[in-house]
Amino acid sequence: MSVIYVLLAISIVVAVIFFAAFIVSVKNGQYDDSYTPSVRMLFEDELVKTTTTTKNKKNPTK
């Protein structure tokens, strides 16, 4: 049994893993909206700052 079989098996397994990841990402709708997440990501830092101060002020009715 040559090492080439092991290498081939590994290479194909790795390729299949990435291929599966691609299929899953399309299924999850990651390709439906490719713009908003890029903007949303930039808000995160600011959010942390504001949420700490809002907690005590939050008013569930309005």
Next chain:
Amino acid sequence: MDSLKCYHCGDECGTPPVHFDNKDFCCNGCKTVYEIFSSNDLSYYYDLQTSAGTTPNLVEGKYNFLDDDSIIEKLVEFNDGNLQIINLYIPHIHCSSCIWVLENLNKLHGSVVSSYVDFPKKTVRITFKSQYLSLKELVILLTKIGYEPYISLDDYGKTKKRTDNNLLYKVGVAGFAFGNVMFLSFPEYFQVNGFWIDQYKTLFRWLMFAFSLPVVFYAAQDYFTSAFKGIRSKILNIDVPIALGIIVLFMRSTIEIIFDWGSGFFDSLTGLVFFLLLGKFFQQKTYSFLSFERDYKSYFPIAITRIGKNGKEENAQVYDIKKGDQLLIRNQELIPVDGILISGNAQIDYSFVTGESEPVNLNSGDKVFAGGKQLSGSIEIGVLKTISQSYLTQLWSNSVFQKNKSDNFQTLTDSIGRRFTVAVLSIAILATGFWLFYDSTKALNVFTAVLIIACPCAIALAAPFTLGNLLRIFGKNKFYLKDTTTIEQLAQIDTAIFDKTGTITTSKKSTVSYEGLELTSDEESLLKNTLRASNHPLSRTLYNILQEQDIMTLDDYQEYLGKGIEASKESSHIKIGSASFVGKTLENNLEKTSVHISANNIYKGRFVFQNEYREGVSRIFKSMSKKMDVSILSGDNNGEKSRLELLLPKGTPLFFNQQPEDKLNFIKSLQSQGKKVMMVGDGLNDAGALAQSDVGIAISENVNVFSPACDGIMDASKFKELYKYVLASKKAMKIIKLSFMLSLAYNIAGLYFAVTGQLQPVIAAILMPLSSISVVVFTTGATNIMGRKLK
């Protein structure tokens, strides 16, 4: 004067501005919104974009229909009694701060669980606890912060469309297989024989075979079905030689590896399919914020107020409205059905239906038609016809709306494909015939080699990349087309028909002329000060045009909805408004929008508003009329005829008083004369004509607002460039033809190897990608150079 800008909306602050929190606001509305944001620690909104808000404008009772459970049920995506999920379309979403505010809705109201914005589609998906916050309250909350959702009949019970990811999967499969097959075929490129390769080549070959299976049977599916359809309807489209090439590649490669004749052409096979699919993918540019398939449903309301038998008002879904019902139409509401006016001051704007911009005054007993918009106060109407039988909506039962234009259109690629297929098949048969005679062992080899090498990969790629790229360039220039076929059709246009109102005129009316007795300076000052208090669009326009006057306080001021305004100061008295309001009997000058003035009960004169024509109308007609037939088809009356004749080249045919049906039939009759017609329009009244024409282009002041079903949407500011875009499409077709020559050169080179029977897999594997890549580089490069000139 002070040029204070409102902190919230950026409008000029009135005098005096509203001061709050050391900031200036133009109105209390903006102040309130600021208060809501700042008290909830959302003032970061203003850091993202200054003056991000616009004035919220809530019509009382507009969303009463959202109290109705059966309507809610049709609108929401999910509802379990506690939680509801709704996807709302908010046309106002335009910047990153919009995303930020809408995704922080849960801070404005505790019952909002989460909200996600889809920016390109301008939608927000909100999950909320419905027992604490009803859908109506949610919509009103959104409206208050300036993000009024647009809910129309189109949303009602529509099946949620999933985006079609099929092509994406296919590209993924083909790319995956292509990469792996390339990798596995490398050893045999460099080593023809030897101990190592002899030992492992069978394994490599069968692995390649395995990888190519999903490519042939899944990824390339569309080519087989398209080729099959083409042959069945006796058209040799470009997919026929492609499908033939794929089948031959696969069969020959499989036979080769079974009998150990060679390594097969799996690398070329997977590469071919991958490149072709990439081209298809590139061609598919969709503008998710636009819709090219709108009909009247996107304009019509979901529900309307019905007056029940006991006189109570109730919400009725428009499909449930029956003949004999009584409806209450509020100010600014759209009449969804044909009916008869029972009571109220009806002033109805039929611009949706006819394109006529002047509102019509009606008396009780008159007929009202679906699609009209009530402009002043509430009216009551009795229903004569249900929504589907109404005059405007019947237009959509015309067969034009059922057929798909691009189905019958033969693209340049397909027409070349026909000749190409014939040529390839005859070369293959001739070469095989020669070899049968000369060396029959090679005959089959040559036959398959010709079909493989002649597979028109590069030809099939030329059009998608040229047109796909042009589609993107047009998109950047605010000219949005439905698909690439539209560009090809645009290039063949020889007749252009324009609508008038809203298409070659702007919606603003800013050219004003005064006719009548001269006003004294006192009267002028009173006029200006009276107009200052009015919010009517015509008053605002007139106010901005009149000379600056000292500000004074009026003793008395009264505004009559739909009629006019009346004011007095000391002994002078002024009336501004419609002719009947100022006490003047109408003459025959009905067709002009005008504001009449009377001072101290003496008729003075009138300000006449004129439609302003778009910039460059005259020039564009001049240059277009040299190359094609141009005419105007207007739903309006002929009041502007003399002005248009001055503006347009001599002899331009002008047609007035055209009903939607007439416009459609007009285009049809031109087409039956063999003309390729482009229709440029804007409203629902053009919908039939836009659908019937070869290329229907909708002009829109704001592309986010609605436009009827069409093939392309153009931003109004780019109207003057329209002809340039037509010329660019023509040039694009030339680029495609040039790249056909380029790929033919490669094919001829390849055919030499094929016909002489010396086609090696490695040659095919080099030639095919090389020709494809050079075609892609050439087409995108050429279109980019052309695109630069467009700006």
